[in-house]
Amino acid sequence: MPNPHNNLDTVLKYRSHLVEEVQRELVELKQRFSIEENQLLQLDQKRRNVINDIAERQKSGIDAQEMSLSHQFIKLQGDRIKDQKKKVQTLSGECETHRVRLEHLLQEKKIVENIKNKRQKIQADRLKKNEKAILDEVSGRRERSIQ
Secondary structure, X not given: OOOHHHHHHHHHHHHHHHHHHHHXXXXXXXXXXXXXXXXXXXHHXXXXXXXXXXXXXHHHOOOHHHHHHHHHHHHHHHHHHHHHHXXXXXXXXXXXXXXXXXXXXHHXXXXXXXXXXXXXXXXXXXXXXXXXXXXXXXXXXXXXXXX
């Protein structure tokens, strides 16, 4: 008869491997998310700086060509910011999906660990019961041989 503990050990190793893999992927996604979010903040800061610069220059006078270039840059930055926001939102969704998957895998792993522990306890109880029966039988034989 095959040992059921070996099967559970195999399942547990597989579950552990899946958990480690998803954890690693989640860390990588969070790092990418952080990088993309920082780029978004930098783009937004550059746009705000140009807007503030234009406002300052308008007070002292700015020519039409420079104003046009500045507005084109602001529009371009707005488009870049829009694209960057999409990237950040996509990565945020992927992080959440991986987090939920990791949570589910951890629950499954815990269930397998609990089953394994229960089976080990049942096996230990059986061994104790068999040992007690053998000891009782041996002590009963001794008592009969003494009498």
